[in-house]
Amino acid sequence: MKADPATQLRLLDLQALDSGLDRLAARRRDLPELAVIAERTKVIDSLRADIVRVETEISDLARGQRKLDDEIDLVRSRADRDRRRLDAGQVSNARELENLQSELASLARRQGVLEDEALEKMEAAEELDARLAKLVAERDRVQAELDSSAARRDEAFAEIDAQAAGTRKERETLAPVLPAPLVTLYERIRSTSNGVGAAKLVRRRCEGCHLELSGADLRTVAASPADEVVRCEECRRILVRTAESGI
Incomplete structure (x- = not known):
């Protein structure tokens, strides 16, 4: 799946909104x-x-x-x-x-x-x-x-x-401007991964499962085109590359 880097970063914004909603629901429940x-x-x-x-x-x-x-x-x-x-x-x-x-x-x-x-x-x-x-x-x-x-x-x-x-309301504004296939994939992963469908790659570590990528996986991610939607080999979440990724 392809999505330009800016779109992938917007997916992180969507994740932040969803995580915020999950935290509010948990706060209400508890x-x-x-x-x-x-x-x-x-x-x-x-x-x-x-x-x-x-x-x-x-x-x-x-x-x-x-x-x-x-x-x-x-x-x-x-x-x-x-x-x-x-x-x-x-x-x-x-x-x-x-x-x-x-x-x-x-x-x-x-x-x-x-x-x-x-x-x-x-x-x-x-x-x-x-x-x-x-x-x-x-x-x-x-x-x-x-x-x-x-x-x-x-x-x-x-x-x-x-x-x-x-x-x-923010989510309803953001989600429709993202590619539908990307959002569908994100939602599917999120539903089976404790509410987290997309995570940053920060200093060679996936912020979804908090595990550091192996050398081989890291090289694969680094070699992937910027618009390639990559996934963590450990947790299978969408892995979004940023300036903090260390690659």
């Missing part, structure tokens, strides 16, 4: 904020699940407290009723009086047990409320970090995308 966002998102999801579990426990406990309060009210009402009968002297039979007093004692014991349970539930509710408040505060803290990281990510994306758009 932004530190992305790892932070992924980690904080996992933490947020875990905290939200914990909050739901605690809220469910609080709801279940509140339902149990209401049921317990209803039972305490029922016991108190029954005890009040029996006490009013006793105070009013409505019970004259000794056996019935004994039964009534026994029932009052039993109701008092039952009320004591229920009130102890209610106190335990109140303490448990306070612990759950404190735990929920702590979880919510932690969720809010992590959410703030997540929002901050997302804002930095979006700012970095906007900057990178703007640079990439400018670089692509």
Whole structure:
């Protein structure tokens, strides 16, 4: 393949633009904020699940407290009723009086047990409320970090995308003025060579694979016409000769 030396040098310009685009893509892909966002998102999801579990426990406990309060009210009402009968002297039979007093004692014991349970539930509710408040505060803290990281990510994306758009515009201007067969060869090599399709020959070294050409290869390159498109024997990239080539 033939291409005048100036055109081959322009191919290096195309390579520089493509390498710039690759670096921008890598920078966009590897932004530190992305790892932070992924980690904080996992933490947020875990905290939200914990909050739901605690809220469910609080709801279940509140339902149990209401049921317990209803039972305490029922016991108190029954005890009040029996006490009013006793105070009013409505019970004259000794056996019935004994039964009534026994029932009052039993109701008092039952009320004591229920009130102890209610106190335990109140303490448990306070612990759950404190735990929920702590979880919510932690969720809010992590959410703030997540929002901050997302804002930095979006700012970095906007900057990178703007640079990439400018670089692509330069590429779209340059590529069409180069010979189509040369660009096709360059693109084919670039797709299988880590994004580098053309490299300088600098001081007898290929800047694509960073290996020094052997004496025989160097002589072959030196003997090739200036408009001959030569390739590195090691990496098969297009090798562009410059004043720095050392030949």
